[in-house]
Amino acid sequence: MIATISSPAGLAQADFQLPMPLKDRRIVVAMSGGVDSSVVAALAARSGAEVIGVTLQLYDHGAKAKRVGACCAGQDIRDARAVADRLGFAHHVHDHESRFRDTVIDQFADEYLAGRTPIPCVRCNMGVKFTDLFALAKDLGADCLATGHYVRRVMGPAGAELHRAVDPARDQSYFLFATTQDQLDFLRFPLGGLEKSVVREIARELGLGVAGKPDSQDICFVPDGDYATLVKKLRPEADDRGDIVHVDGRILGAHKGLIHYTVGQRRGIEIGGQAEPLYVVRLDAAAKQVIVGPRRALAVSGARLGEANWLAAVDGREVLAKVRSMAKPVAARVAGDRLIFAEAEYGVAPGQAAVLYDAADLSRVLGGGWIEETFAADFEPE
Numbered sequence: 001m002i003a004t005i006s007s008p009a010g011l012a013q014a015d016f017q018l019p020m021p022l023k024d025r026r027i028v029v030a031m032s033g034g035v036d037s038s039v040v041a042a043l044a045a046r047s048g049a050e051v052i053g054v055t056l057q058l059y060d061h062g063a064k065a066k067r068v069g070a071c072c073a074g075q076d077i078r079d080a081r082a083v084a085d086r087l088g089f090a091h092h093v094h095d096h097e098s099r100f101r102d103t104v105i106d107q108f109a110d111e112y113l114a115g116r117t118p119i120p121c122v123r124c125n126m127g128v129k130f131t132d133l134f135a136l137a138k139d140l141g142a143d144c145l146a147t148g149h150y151v152r153r154v155m156g157p158a159g160a161e162l163h164r165a166v167d168p169a170r171d172q173s174y175f176l177f178a179t180t181q182d183q184l185d186f187l188r189f190p191l192g193g194l195e196k197s198v199v200r201e202i203a204r205e206l207g208l209g210v211a212g213k214p215d216s217q218d219i220c221f222v223p224d225g226d227y228a229t230l231v232k233k234l235r236p237e238a239d240d241r242g243d244i245v246h247v248d249g250r251i252l253g254a255h256k257g258l259i260h261y262t263v264g265q266r267r268g269i270e271i272g273g274q275a276e277p278l279y280v281v282r283l284d285a286a287a288k289q290v291i292v293g294p295r296r297a298l299a300v301s302g303a304r305l306g307e308a309n310w311l312a313a314v315d316g317r318e319v320l321a322k323v324r325s326m327a328k329p330v331a332a333r334v335a336g337d338r339l340i341f342a343e344a345e346y347g348v349a350p351g352q353a354a355v356l357y358d359a360a361d362l363s364r365v366l367g368g369g370w371i372e373e374t375f376a377a378d379f380e381p382e
Contacts, residue, residue: 025144026143031054104123133145145186162364164362167194177365240288244290255290269292280292302374321339
């Protein structure tokens with residue numbers, strides 16, 4: 001039997017948004033082996049519902065599996081199984097290594113080769129994490145699929161809505177913009193209303209071995225954060241040298257490979273003797289050029305979005321747009337596949353996502369799309 005959770009952690013009442021009684025419900029929990037998904041599983045078991053844990057093995061059990069902050073490999077799978085054993089529910093492991101490699105890792109390398117800045121975590125959520133787990137949970141006869149993501153599922157007038165987490169430091173809504181309405185109807189995010197400190201306290205009170213486990217790193221499959229080495233191994237041509245070119249057309253020097261640069265970057269360009277600091281303005285993969293210029297050259301008036309996923313009508317709507325995971329949302333409007341900024345925005349990089357929030361309700365996620373290209377604001381080289 002699951003242990004009793006005392007106050008203050010006991011004040012957290014996880015809402016799985018399922019019809020009562022919960023003893024007649026089946027909840028499948030996506031378990032990565034970390035503290036967040038383990039606590040979701042514990043809260044599901046505490047609810048009285050039948051719980052089944054599912055873990056996807058996403059890559060090999062070599063060096064990456066032993067790295068602190070990894071997920072979905074060796075030790076993490078063992079940690080997930082230990083939690084399931086302690087709480088007394090079934091746990092399944094599914095090998096999705098080849099699909100993860102094809103749809104996430106290879107695409108990650110291809111994006112860098114094309115001079116774009118990828119976000120593999122979103123691709124993982126779009127594919128193996130949500131799409132495949134969604135199908136697995138359905139096959140298991142689940143009433144819902146619960147995950148440890150820090151976002152909220154709120155019932156609105158037209159159905160389920162995606163909202164930011166209560167804890168702004170943990171909010172993951174930017175990375176979940178591609179969640180479809182069908183997925184949102186089936187998904188549950190019971191941690192979205194909790195502070196991370198409360199989640200860890202619940203884990204400690206239950207005696208879960210993962211209570212003090214570090215959070216997983218953003219790019220789980222990159223050893224030591226050295227993504228350039230991985231990309232070079234998969235796509236050797238991504239390390240080809242080329243010219244560093246000023247926006248006015250002058251060749252200023254040579255770069256060490258496009259994979260070492262991203263739009264908005266200032267450090268590491270290593271070109272001195274300029275009147276103003278230089279920033280990476282864009283990457284020309286076809287010409288193998290890094291285009292640089294002063295900060296004002298980074299200003300863009302808008303962007304074209306591809307692979308858009310909308311959770312509400314947005315065309316012609318005033319929105320708040322977040323163009324990087326750590327960026328502050330800025331005022332914008334949508335016109336077809338164009339996102340038009342109210343004021344010039346800086347450091348907008350193709351390959352990143354533009355995630356839109358409701359200007360009238362700052363917590364609500366309206367959806368988003370991938371930044372395919374940007375449109376320069378009025379700028380003339382001096």
